[in-house]
Amino acid sequence: MQLKKLQMSGFKTFADRTEIEFGDGLTAIVGPNGSGKSNIVDALLWVLGEQNPRMLRGDTAQDVIFAGSQKRKPLGMSEVKLTLDNADGTLPIQFTEVVITRRIYRSGDTQYLLNGAACRLKDITALFMDTGMGRGAYSVVGQNEMDSVLSAKPEDRRELFEEAA
Amino acid sequence: MQLKKLQMSGFKTFADRTEIEFGDGLTAIVGPNGSGKSNIVDALLWVLGEQNPRMLRGDTAQDVIFAGSQKRKPLGMSEVKLTLDNADGTLPIQFTEVVITRRIYRSGDTQYLLNGAACRLKDITALFMDTGMGRGAYSVVGQNEMDSVLSAKPEDRRELFEEAA
Amino acid sequence: TRGVFMETFEAVKIAFQTLFTQLFNGGKTDLILTRPEDPLETGIDIIAQPPGKRAQNLSLLSGGERALTATALLFAFLTVRPSPFVLLDEVDAPLDGANVERFLRMVREFSTRCQFMVITHNPATMEAAPYWYGIAMKDPGVSSVLSYRVPASSIEGTTEEAVVM
Amino acid sequence: TRGVFMETFEAVKIAFQTLFTQLFNGGKTDLILTRPEDPLETGIDIIAQPPGKRAQNLSLLSGGERALTATALLFAFLTVRPSPFVLLDEVDAPLDGANVERFLRMVREFSTRCQFMVITHNPATMEAAPYWYGIAMKDPGVSSVLSYRVPASSIEGTTEEAVVM
Numbered sequence A, B: 001m002q003l004k005k006l007q008m009s010g011f012k013t014f015a016d017r018t019e020i021e022f023g024d025g026l027t028a029i030v031g032p033n034g035s036g037k038s039n040i041v042d043a044l045l046w047v048l049g050e051q052n053p054r055m056l057r058g059d060t061a062q063d064v065i066f067a068g069s070q071k072r073k074p075l076g077m078s079e080v081k082l083t084l085d086n087a088d089g090t091l092p093i094q095f096t097e098v099v100i101t102r103r104i105y106r107s108g109d110t111q112y113l114l115n116g117a118a119c120r121l122k123d124i125t126a127l128f129m130d131t132g133m134g135r136g137a138y139s140v141v142g143q144n145e146m147d148s149v150l151s152a153k154p155e156d157r158r159e160l161f162e163e164a165a
Numbered sequence C, D: 001t002r003g004v005f006m007e008t009f010e011a012v013k014i015a016f017q018t019l020f021t022q023l024f025n026g027g028k029t030d031l032i033l034t035r036p037e038d039p040l041e042t043g044i045d046i047i048a049q050p051p052g053k054r055a056q057n058l059s060l061l062s063g064g065e066r067a068l069t070a071t072a073l074l075f076a077f078l079t080v081r082p083s084p085f086v087l088l089d090e091v092d093a094p095l096d097g098a099n100v101e102r103f104l105r106m107v108r109e110f111s112t113r114c115q116f117m118v119i120t121h122n123p124a125t126m127e128a129a130p131y132w133y134g135i136a137m138k139d140p141g142v143s144s145v146l147s148y149r150v151p152a153s154s155i156e157g158t159t160e161e162a163v164v165m
Ligand SMILES: Nc1ncnc2c1ncn2[C@@H]1O[C@H](COP(=O)(O)OP(=O)(O)OP(=O)(O)O)[C@@H](O)[C@H]1O
Pocket: A011, A012, A013, A031, A032, A033, A034, A035, A036, A037, A038, A039, A040, A063, A064, A065, A066, A067, A068, A143, C135, C141, D050, D053, D056, D060, D061, D062, D063, D064, D065, D094
């Protein structure tokens, strides 16, 4: 299973539709402070189903919708689309290409789509259950998060082991 | 009031008696990971009276005593001595040079000295009460501490203002 | 289940010990179950001993030593339970030059096994990556993305010119 | 007391607004009492708006933006209530090149008013400092100190040779 691309539209500072392709090997994401690099991490976690706004540095669910800038008005919706190559069948679904879409509106209304068809959040989280990319997984490490593996209580660390087991 | 020098002996990785002079202007403290730079910060906070071992990254008071290395045995005592120039009378004490000494032994016994005379911890903390170097002051910012000014609750931030007031 | 947990634990421990010694160029580490008789409730203690030093509280380790230890543990999980994709946000920030080099050697190796993305401000990390995503804010408050394939010659450090894809 | 607190608050607010705009090369910020009728119980809210952006939750700010905002606040306290001595441990770690430059301009200015020490891995910060303390571990696990006066010519960046004091 491989990630192919991430498309963001109205997600935090990605007001305009933007696409990021995932290549093989090592990619560095670079740019000035506040340019939007960690917001890309948030977009990936969000489209994979993160429900706690605090995990995305916000207070409310709608905090991920572009709130405007000095020159631009706020937007009414945020959408992130993740395309995955499932040719090896890692994801328990009968498609070689899987597209996950998540949207949220100012009202708080949310939509989830799996290959264009409306679905529930748990349909999406269920897909990733055994891939190392699920909740509590170790494949995405946010800014200032590395240390918490060590500062966790011994009992809390078992969660990581259970995810790997 | 000016800091003149900091002498450490048996304090964390400063097993051998070591002296750091404080010059005017800007000094950079540099060196590899784990070489002892932040331990200098701990030594300064400790000699000024820090009582909470967690503020010095330890569990017990004796955690500041050199614990040995692959080649050296642990030591039985830790001592830090801070020399200050008090010519302008900022510190409420009748000396133009003030020397503060703090020692701790493996037993947990602690000694405090003010210009060589035994005193209590509160005699030392009282000296610094209105200098901006007291408890909760803003003149020493530890590694990864800068952010907590912002992440503090609005009510907790008033402590900094009260220190300045 | 008990058997799966113990198997995973042992495998992660062995990987962690190997990777720690690679990142620290020496030293040793251990993972210890707090309640070995009860694998489903046990906690996990981490004992880390950088080269030349004695094992102490994790809390006493330096910022860079903690980052490297956490990295070794993370990569141990990735060894035992590979993920198709890894995203690290500024984990190289506390590392000195020599540790960044050993970190990057490990990152390069792991990036041959899966898609690997690192967010960084570190020039050495940037030079180690054949692909870059540059995040900028041409319009204030709005992120824009430029992607580069870095020419092979510049990975050897001869030039920082990149080819816009 | 009520009067002293309000006076201090207003002075810190004005200094904070000035220093923030210097560090961010624009933007604006505000400090707001949560309970203005009750200065002895009030909390303090921080509103930060980097240039070109709209004011949002502090939590949504980037790592570098938060570090710079906290720095502006710290220096505001130092402006209103000078300390004889300031010690900052790796506060430049999350800053990009342009922000490090503005940070150093402010550090140089403040270091003319008091003794200023910074612990750093950043080459630009090292170059800004006329004095260095190099911390090393010639004996494994044991810190040793070497101090340098950096020759004036090398502060302009011509050479990194230092004079051992
Ligand atoms: N909903 C939103 N609308 C507009 N801007 C937003 C929104 N959410 C967050 N931001 C802005 O995004 C910026 C932070 O972006 P991000 O954390 O991705 O920066 P970064 O590139 O990781 O920087 P650093 O190198 O400092 O970590 C902040 O300025 C914040 O105000």
